[in-house]
Amino acid sequence: MKQTEATVGLSRSLGLWSALALVIGTVIGSGIFFKQASVLQLTGSTNLALLAWLLGGLITLADGLTLSEIGAQIPHTGGLYQYMNHIYGKFWGFMSGWMQVIVYAPAIVGSIAGYLGLLMVNFFGIGAVWKGPIALLAIVLIATLNMLQNRYGATFAIVTTICKLLPILAIVIFGLFFGHESGVGETLAGVHQSMGNFGVAVLATIFAYDGWILITNLGGEIKQPERLLPIAIILGISIIIVLYLGVTYGIFRSMGVGRIDQLGENATAYFATNAFGKWGGRLVNIGIMISIIGALNGKIMSFPRIYYAMAHEHQLPFSHQLGRLNRTTQTPVVATLTLLVLTTIMIFTVDTDRLSKLCIFVMYSFYIAAFVGVFILRRRNPGGSQLFRTPGYPFVPIFAILGTGFVVVSELFSDFTGALVSMGVIALGVPLYAYLKRYYRHEQDQDVL
Structure with missing residues (x-):
């Protein structure tokens, strides 16, 4: 690995447009097409639903502003x-x-790929x-x-992002200028409005905004990352907020709340069919599949960089292999193959x-620990x-910490139970960390001898 490191490095070739496309493309998947009805049902009115989407976006923007520093x-x-590694030390970085x-x-890549497979079998019958x-x-x-x-x-990310924006912009434009059955301002009868339901609605929107942080995994491949990374994160999240609010408002402008509630996840497809004819629903489905493919690309591009970075700190088994870059493509091929194998196993098991x-x-x-890290770095x-x-x-930063x-x-x-299971998985890493620390220290001692 030493020889490879000396001769091959990651290519710092991603510009602003690539980084921006990866932020937008990784975040926008299927959520914006399906969640309007569920958020409306939780809040009980279109005004509160729009407020939930806005608040979820503002929390995400606060996260992005904080992490950009x-x-x-x-x-x-x-x-x-890397942030945890530098702020809290190697142990917490490893965790x-x-x-x-x-x-x-592998789980999130498998989950998205599985949903893509489900949509495709339904689409093609x-x-x-x-x-x-x-x-x-896929x-x-x-x-x-x-x-x-x-x-x-990066080019694929730009292309899929442009493609997924077309149906979104079509929904926004039609809703704003041609919506005739306005549900804006209507209240959904029979829904008990409470702050608890509103909080769950905000939570749902926050998950729809998730994924922007993955662009930071590519920090070593972005040109002038100190300048371009914050721009890509903040501009990308801001654009997504506008798009999410635009789609939601456009649908509310074109359909009554009773119809949206009745249709549930199919509300967007119904809207598209009404707006653009019998092929509208199919075109929206194609847009959703392209959105998912774009999100899948962003995740498969960014996640192997974590394997690569950890391998360079000798914090994974087979670090010598995982830390290698292909001499021709300058990409972590072994790390990408490892993610592919783990994902495949999970998909079928x-x-x-x-x-x-x-x-x-x-x-x-x-994430919270990283946001707290802003205060630590300013003091340090x-x-x-x-x-x-x-x-x-x-x-x-305080707003980001509270929101998260x-x-x-x-x-x-x-x-x-799920929280306990996830903490259990984390706990399994403690003996592995201790073992790897001893193993690679012994290996270094042998090299010296």
Whole structure:
């Protein structure tokens, strides 16, 4: 590995458009097409539903503003893993990375691929037995693309992001200018409105905004990351907020709340059919599938960088192999193949959707620790990053911590068993960390001898 490291490095070739496309493309999947009815049902009125989408977006924006200051100071490959490593030490860096590489990354990739497979078998009217093979084919093709030079994965991200924006913009424009059955301002009868229901609605929107943080895993491949990474994160989240509010408002402008409630997840497809004719629903389904493919590409591109970064710190088994880059493509091929193998195993053996949700409690706990890290870094280094400093400090980081804390507490109360399981997975990493520390120390001693 030493020889490889000396001659091959990650290609710092991703510009602002690539980074921006990865932020938007990784976040926007299927949620915005399906969640309007569920958020409306929880809040009881279109005005409160729009407020829930706005508040979820503002919490996410506060998260992005806060983490951007850290990213500007620690612009390295590995994102959250590197932040925890630099702020809290190697043990906590390992813990944040361990959960991601062993469970969260393959589970969430498998979950998204499985949903893509489900949509495709329904779209083409083929047997459900093809769901798994289609999911596997999708991740194999996208992983292969991302084993080429990173510009190919970035270009694919730009193309899929543009494609997924077309149906979204069509919904927004039609709703704003041609919506005739306005449900804006209506209240859904029979729904008991409470702050508890509103909180659950906000929680649902926060999950729909999730995924933007993965761009930080590519910090070592972005040009001038100290400057471009904050711009991509903040601009990307801001655009997503506008799009989410636009789609929701457009649908509310075009349909009554009773119809939206009745149709549930099918409300957007029904809207598209009414707006654009009999092919409208199918076009929306195609847009959703492209959205999922784009989100899958962003995750498969970014997650292997965590394996790679941890391997360079000797914090994974087979670190010599996982830390290698292909000499021609300058990409972590072994790390990408490892993610592919783990994902394949999970797709055919476990409920990846459930497994990815089990990780939420621990993952968001690490997010909180990272946000607290802004205060630690400012105290540790008063000069800090002169390229980006969180505006509204300390109120914006506090808002980010409270918003993310709301997710953690909600998960603890709603799925206590799942929270315990995720903490158990984390605990399994403690003996592995101790073993790897001894193993690689012994190996270094042998090299000296």
